Amino acid sequence: MSCIFCRIVAGELPAARVHEDADVLAFRDIHPQAPVHVLVVTKVHLASLHELEDLPLAGALLLGAAEVARKERLEQGWRLIANARTHGGQEVDHLHLHVLGGRPLGRMLAPAKSLPPPKSHTP
Numbered sequence: 001m002s003c004i005f006c007r008i009v010a011g012e013l014p015a016a017r018v019h020e021d022a023d024v025l026a027f028r029d030i031h032p033q034a035p036v037h038v039l040v041v042t043k044v045h046l047a048s049l050h051e052l053e054d055l056p057l058a059g060a061l062l063l064g065a066a067e068v069a070r071k072e073r074l075e076q077g078w079r080l081i082a083n084a085r086t087h088g089g090q091e092v093d094h095l096h097l098h099v100l101g102g103r104p105l106g107r108m109l110a111p112a113k114s115l116p117p118p119k120s121h122t123p
């Protein structure tokens with residue numbers, strides 16, 4: 001098994017676990033971007049949110065994130081991020097959510113003008 005997050009779920013690699021239920025595992029990001037930065041991953045391997053079609057699993061993932069926020073005492077607010085595929089900046093190809101908080105997080109995205117010009121996109 002080569003997927004890092006599958007190996008963490010299996011207990012083959014260490015992680016600072018924060019929360020767990022039958023469907024999801026939450027653990028601290030190894031390179032935190034905020035005082036609280038927890039990853040909520042599905043126990044089954046799916047490549048990204050783009051592949052998610054299982055409604056109960058989607059619910060478990062979202063409830064897992066909310067449970068993490070409550071456990072981490074993020075009463076002042078927090079942010080949920082899901083990076084999907086290349087344009088989304090996804091680095092680990094195993095479905096996960098980022099729960100971020102513990103300080104004001106600023107605007108949601110950098111202004112578009114500070115980013116490289118977009119290639120044409122037709123949905």
Ligand code: 5GP
Pocket residue numbers: 004015016027028029030031032039082083089090091092093
């Ligand atoms: P992505 O860009 O795929 O949404 O984010 C992947 C996240 O996983 C990154 O924030 C990165 O720091 C984190 N990460 C990568 N490898 C490991 C690891 O082995 N352990 C933990 N705890 N986090 C990791």
Ligand code: ZN
Pocket residue numbers: 003004005006007044045046093094
């Ligand atoms: Zn995996």
